[in-house]
Amino acid sequence: xxxxxxxxxxxxxxxxxxxxxxxxxxxxxxxxxxxxxxxxxxxxxxxxxxxxxxxxxxxxxxxxxxxxxxxxxxxxxxxxxxxxxxxxxxxxxxxxxxxxxxxxxxxxxxxxxxxxxxxxxxxxxxxxxxxxxxxxxxxxxxxxxxxxxxxxxxxxxxxxxxxxxxxxxxxxxxxxxxxxxxxxxxxxxxxxxxxxxxxxxxxxxxxxxxxxxxxxxxxxxxxxxxxxxxxxxxxxxxxxxxxxxxxxxxxxxxxxxxxxx
Numbered sequence: 001x002x003x004x005x006x007x008x009x010x011x012x013x014x015x016x017x018x019x020x021x022x023x024x025x026x027x028x029x030x031x032x033x034x035x036x037x038x039x040x041x042x043x044x045x046x047x048x049x050x051x052x053x054x055x056x057x058x059x060x061x062x063x064x065x066x067x068x069x070x071x072x073x074x075x076x077x078x079x080x081x082x083x084x085x086x087x088x089x090x091x092x093x094x095x096x097x098x099x100x101x102x103x104x105x106x107x108x109x110x111x112x113x114x115x116x117x118x119x120x121x122x123x124x125x126x127x128x129x130x131x132x133x134x135x136x137x138x139x140x141x142x143x144x145x146x147x148x149x150x151x152x153x154x155x156x157x158x159x160x161x162x163x164x165x166x167x168x169x170x171x172x173x174x175x176x177x178x179x180x181x182x183x184x185x186x187x188x189x190x191x192x193x194x195x196x197x198x199x200x201x202x203x204x205x206x207x208x209x210x211x212x213x214x215x216x217x218x219x220x221x222x223x224x225x226x227x228x229x230x231x232x233x234x235x236x237x238x239x240x241x242x243x244x245x246x247x248x249x250x251x252x253x254x255x256x257x258x259x260x261x
Contacts, residue, residue: 005064006031006164006196007052012061014047021047022058023220031163034190034197036207039217040238045200046090048217049166052198053087054078066163083111086157090168093153094141100127100152101137107159122159130155131185147178154185165189167199171206179203183210204243 007029014022021044029035037045050056052063054070063070068081094103104123108114114122124134130151141149150170157165170186171179187210189195201207207214207228214231216224216239224234232243 004030006033006066007198008062008064009048009052010062012048012051012063013059014044014051015059020220022061025061025217025221027215027222027225029196029198031196032190032194033213034187034210035199035213035215036211037198037200037215037217038202038207038242043217044220045217046168049087049168049198049200053085053166054082079111083160084162085164085166086160086162088150088153088157088165088167088170090172094149094156096141098140099137100132100139100141100144100155103141103152104137104156104159107156111160123155126155126158127152129158129189131181145178146173147175147182150174150182151185158189162195164196164198167197167201169200169202171201171203176205180205180209186210 005028007027009025009027012022012025012027014020021042025048027048037048039045047056051058052065052070054065057071066081066084068077070078070081073081094100095106098106101120101123104126105119108119108122123137127134127137132148132151132155136144136148136152141152144152154170157167167186171182174182183206186197186199190197199206211228213226214224214228215222216231216234216236218236218238223236224231224239231239
């Protein structure tokens with residue numbers, strides 16, 4: 001497959017018992033792209049992320065991540081490619097028993113082969129890249145605000161200088177100001193560091209603000225793929241409901257919105 005591609009999915013099928021989640025799903029993402037993945041509940045967005053990074057085996061099809069055939073590669077090759085990616089789970093999945101610095105250092109110690117005397121300075125650098133002060137490293141996740149915990153999770157995902165960053169609902173639970181600041185952080189990682197970013201989101205402001213490309217899952221496959229304007233123009237009931245519903249919610253009361261008269 002093309003070396004310019006960070007992710008290539010071909011003919012992916014996923015079935016849980018009688019439930020068909022994906023069916024002949026194709027998706028290609030070039031290196032350096034920032035792509036938002038959206039779709040209705042049960043469309044398999046988070047499942048797709050887990051299949052791409054090798055955490056959940058699909059029923060059929062082929063997945064290549066940074067040129068490695070995820071589901072046919074030997075264990076050593078899969079371990080090597082996982083060192084080149086970062087993953088931020090929906091709830092952050094930080095270790096509550098460790099400090100923030102301990103969380104960020106964990107992948108360095110387990111997978112990075114980094115000398116111990118270099119880990120501290122590298123942790124501080126990752127915290128700064130995620131927009132956190134060095135002082136946050138001494139705190140436990142429970143001592144941080146929701147936005148700071150998300151940034152701590154990003155710092156851990158950046159620990160090994162990933163080429164591809166996966167994020168599952170990164171702005172969920174954040175207030176609008178914190179969410180938009182988080183969006184800016186993601187955009188800068190893509191623009192300044194050339195990291196490929198694939199994020200699952202329901203946040204329309206994220207789509208409008210930073211997504212250069214939007215992929216919509218439905219009926220087991222990709223039903224729309226393009227810029228936000230191209231996706232909004234697709235004649236699909238779920239896509240229409242998604243964008244129209246969020247326009248109404250964001251319209252102030254008394255102005256043609258759901259509370260307008």
